[in-house]
Amino acid sequence: MSRVLSCLTTAHVDVGGDYAPSATPHALIMAGNDAVALRGASRLTLAVSEHYTGWQVQRAAYFYAIGLHDSGELLAYHWHPHGKSPVLDPHLHVRANIQLGERWLGKVHLPTGAIKLEDIVSLAVNELAVEPLREDWELLLNENRT
């Protein structure tokens, strides 16, 4: 995770929880799960955290939020397979102030496949005008995907 993050930010990653297979996952949290500023004209921010379980290091939950500096979240990719939410599959929240009947778009769970951190980095650089911090970012992402 820290390698992929190094494409966009110098923020540290906090690690903790249980490494052994158990009900308690192992957590990786970038910068306390705060939004960190990304380089580029789009003035975006990013917050990242992931949970893993087992010796095989299987991802068990994720939170990737892309925001606009001073304006909060724009896009939030969630996967939380446990908890009270009726939607336990990977989904996207678009934090737009648009009402759809009795619901707000920001509350709607837009279905996605499982999103990887590499996908978020690609999206940021290729389509959201974020400047990468390392020249080998594409190579690094491709290596991580294989």
Next chain:
Amino acid sequence: MATRTDNEIRELTPEQGQQLLDDKARQYLGISGEEFRTRWEAGEIDADDEPDVMRVAMLLPLAG
């Protein structure tokens, strides 16, 4: 643009994790980390209730 090394990784103790959870629960939701954990485990809080719930819930494993 120079090629960089990976980002710093900090291994937190459960006590440090509890402190981080408490700090962020207060910062984002205005409640203590312990209250957040209690309400989360009781099913009183939905990860999608508001944007910052998920942000805080992801910190729970750090606190043991």
